[in-house]
Amino acid sequence: MEQAVSTGTILWTTVGVFLTLCLFSFLYKDNPFYKFAEHLVVGVSVGYWAILLYYNGVNPNLFSHLFVFATDPATKVQYNTWHPKFNEFYYVIPGILGIAMWTRFSRKYSWISRYPLALYLGIANGIAIPVTMKANVLTQMRGTVVGLGFEWSKVGFLGVPQGIWDVVVVVGTISSLIYFFFSKEHKGAWGGAAKLGIYTLMIGFGATFGYTVMARVSLLIYRIQYISDWWKMIF
Secondary structure, three states: OOOOOOHHHHHHHHHHHHHHHHHHHHHOOOOHHHHHHHHHHHHHHHHHHHHHHHHHHHHHHHHHHHEEEEEOOOOOOEEEEEEEOHHHHHHHHHHHHHHHHHHHHOOOOHHHHHHHHHHHHHHHHHHHHHHHHHHHHHHHHHHHHOOOOOOOOOEOHHHOEHHHHHHHHHHHHHHHHHHOOOOOOOOHHHHHHHHHHHHHHHHHHHHHHHHHHHHHHHHHHHHHHHHHHHHHHHO
8 A cells, every 4th residue: 555645745846846847948948947946056055055064164163162062951952151161262263264264255355365265275285285195196006006916816807817907007007198298209119109098098088978977867867767756646
């Protein structure tokens, strides 16, 4: 026996279907329905992330260090008693820097935002550069050459031993780097390696594009299933 669907579920599902059709209407041409759905998504996203940033960022990382919080025993909800924590009052410095960033929206005082922004970018780069080098360069280099032990016992893609595919990866990586080396003219063996690098890059770009298309098609299938479920729910 099928379970009855509540009116609220039907209503919100109908709204979702309407917004989905509004977005799909852009496939015909730009129109007011698409603009409405687009602006609604942007507005809701900004409001959602603003609240999320406050409760997951500003509140625990700033206010909880500046003021004493207590819990209402009846509702179990935290509330601010506004008693300052003088032993952690140095947190007011990043608070001021954060407020200074908002001066970016003022034509007269926008220059103030450059100082906290420069400080933030300096710290972020100092943290991100070693992490990025390790994750995107060193780890990738290790992953490229670590399999050159020719483990013939392992069967790779299409039944070819794994060691052969490891050699293909290394040769393709080196040839791709040679293509971007412009201090030497691409002639002879060097030019042949650069041309092999072009083919390797094209294969990589094609695989990436195919993966992207598959992901977008998956989203399309999900929305069609959403509309199909709504149709069964209504009729």
